[in-house]
Amino acid sequence: MSQNKKDEILHDHNRDGIDRRGFLKCMAWAGTGALCVMQGGVLKSYSMSRANEWNAAKMAGELSFAQISDSHMGFNKAANPDVAATLQAAVDKINALSVPPEFLLHTGDISHLARPEEFDTVDQIVKGAVAKDVFFVPGEHDVIGDEGKQYRDRYGKGTQGEGWYSFEKKGVHFIGLVNVVNLKAGGLGNLGGEQLEWLEADVKRLKTSTPIVVFAHIPLWSVYPEWGWGTDDSAQALSYLKKFGSVSVLNGHIHQIMQKVEGNVTFHTAASTAFPQPQPGKADSPGPMKVPAEQLRSFLGITEVNFVRGQHALAIVDSQLG
Amino acid sequence: MRRKFTRIGLAAAVVAWLAMTAAVGHVGGAAAQEKAATSAAVKIDNFSFGPTALTVPVGTTVTWTNRDDIPHTVVSTDGVFKSKALDTDDKFSFLFSKPGTYPYFCSIHPKMTGQVIVQ
Numbered sequence: 001m002s003q004n005k006k007d008e009i010l011h012d013h014n015r016d017g018i019d020r021r022g023f024l025k026c027m028a029w030a031g032t033g034a035l036c037v038m039q040g041g042v043l044k045s046y047s048m049s050r051a052n053e054w055n056a057a058k059m060a061g062e063l064s065f066a067q068i069s070d071s072h073m074g075f076n077k078a079a080n081p082d083v084a085a086t087l088q089a090a091v092d093k094i095n096a097l098s099v100p101p102e103f104l105l106h107t108g109d110i111s112h113l114a115r116p117e118e119f120d121t122v123d124q125i126v127k128g129a130v131a132k133d134v135f136f137v138p139g140e141h142d143v144i145g146d147e148g149k150q151y152r153d154r155y156g157k158g159t160q161g162e163g164w165y166s167f168e169k170k171g172v173h174f175i176g177l178v179n180v181v182n183l184k185a186g187g188l189g190n191l192g193g194e195q196l197e198w199l200e201a202d203v204k205r206l207k208t209s210t211p212i213v214v215f216a217h218i219p220l221w222s223v224y225p226e227w228g229w230g231t232d233d234s235a236q237a238l239s240y241l242k243k244f245g246s247v248s249v250l251n252g253h254i255h256q257i258m259q260k261v262e263g264n265v266t267f268h269t270a271a272s273t274a275f276p277q278p279q280p281g282k283a284d285s286p287g288p289m290k291v292p293a294e295q296l297r298s299f300l301g302i303t304e305v306n307f308v309r310g311q312h313a314l315a316i317v318d319s320q321l322g
Numbered sequence: 323m324r325r326k327f328t329r330i331g332l333a334a335a336v337v338a339w340l341a342m343t344a345a346v347g348h349v350g351g352a353a354a355q356e357k358a359a360t361s362a363a364v365k366i367d368n369f370s371f372g373p374t375a376l377t378v379p380v381g382t383t384v385t386w387t388n389r390d391d392i393p394h395t396v397v398s399t400d401g402v403f404k405s406k407a408l409d410t411d412d413k414f415s416f417l418f419s420k421p422g423t424y425p426y427f428c429s430i431h432p433k434m435t436g437q438v439i440v441q
Binding site: 077078079112113114140141144145183184185186187188225226227228284285286287288 | 368369370390391392393395399406407409410425426427429430431432433435
């Protein structure tokens with residue numbers, strides 16, 4: 001394993017300790033943010049604190065999009081009494097990017113309690129983004145009480161099953177998965193047989209050179225199962241993606257930035273726009289982490305992703321809100 | 323002492339009556355449940371149910387209180403009871419009128435599990 005840099009914490013839950021393709025395995029704490037450049041399945045990560053060293057030309061691509069996550073509209077506790085303001089700040093930040101993203105991904109927990117007015121507020125704020133297309137997947141908070149019916153009525157047009165779907169953008173194949181419904185007692189996130197079958201069929205027809213971006217709420221890798229930070233049947237899903245040269249998995253749920261590379265797959269979790277959660281095992285529970293008000297926005301953020309044709313590279317840039 | 327004896331006597335009588343009604347096929351009448359009514363509490367703290375396993379007599383109303391900053395639910399694994407989302411300090415109560423073991427979990431955070439044992 002390569003020596004970790006000052007502001008990066010290495011996690012090696014799989015105990016493989018392998019620097020398989022000379023990549024860097026890192027977990028950048030939300031306050032630092034990170035720029036990630038992926039080339040042929042290899043992810044490089046740079047701290048935002050070194051932004052002055054970035055090569056802007058390298059970051060430019062033919063496709064860029066921004067990821068926001070865990071807006072938890074309706075949350076009003078001490079960890080962030082104004083989640084609408086911080087979501088607005090995230091949208092403002094997206095609108096200020098030098099290259100406007102073509103679309104947004106929201107990786108779930110749009111709402112806090114799946115109340116209609118919470119979804120309404122998010123829709124209103126997101127409408128102000130320069131990118132007009134927004135692609136959603138549900139978080140467990142969005143499906144409370146009705147296993148996602150309201151979510152699908154609002155955001156699920158043209159989707160399959162519980163709300164999964166795929167689409168193409170400039171040669172990149174995007175797959176939105178749902179791993180927050182029909183959860184079993186004692187279990188983790190769950191994709192289910194029907195969705196797995198659909199996924200297998202969905203990617204079968206694709207060339208192995210097609211870059212794949214999978215997005216879902218709960219991490220599709222085992223971040224910290226003790227806190228439910230993983231998906232029971234994600235290995236099955238990932239087995240269908242083995243043949244592809246470049247697979248990026250974008251998740252939310254854990255309210256902090258983590259990255260990990262496994263073979264051809266780069267995993268990335270986004271910060272929340274609402275409130276931070278503690279590092280795995282560093283608190284009694286994964287409940288909201290209270291930080292001094294003046295520091296809050298440095299724990300929240302957005303993720304911008306650039307796709308560079310030809311190199312099959314995804315550059316993932318995390319920005320903090322403050 | 324006298325009062326205690328009276329209570330035990332009453333409880334014994336109720337148990338006997340319940341046994342009798344059960345034996346003749348009556349499902350415990352409202353009057354019997356009222357007499358035996360007790361309550362018990364489960365606190366939800368730090369993404370866990372406390373106590374994780376709760377043993378109560380038949381006729382007990384169990385009340386769950388969410389003391390986390392995050393919503394939780396109380397959902398019977400076997401479909402016997404199901405709360406709505408409990409926000410901070412919200413409560414959910416269920417009257418256990420039949421003996422048995424009732425496993426339950428939080429459908430939002432399924433790692434959170436507990437059980438009520440009704441005797």
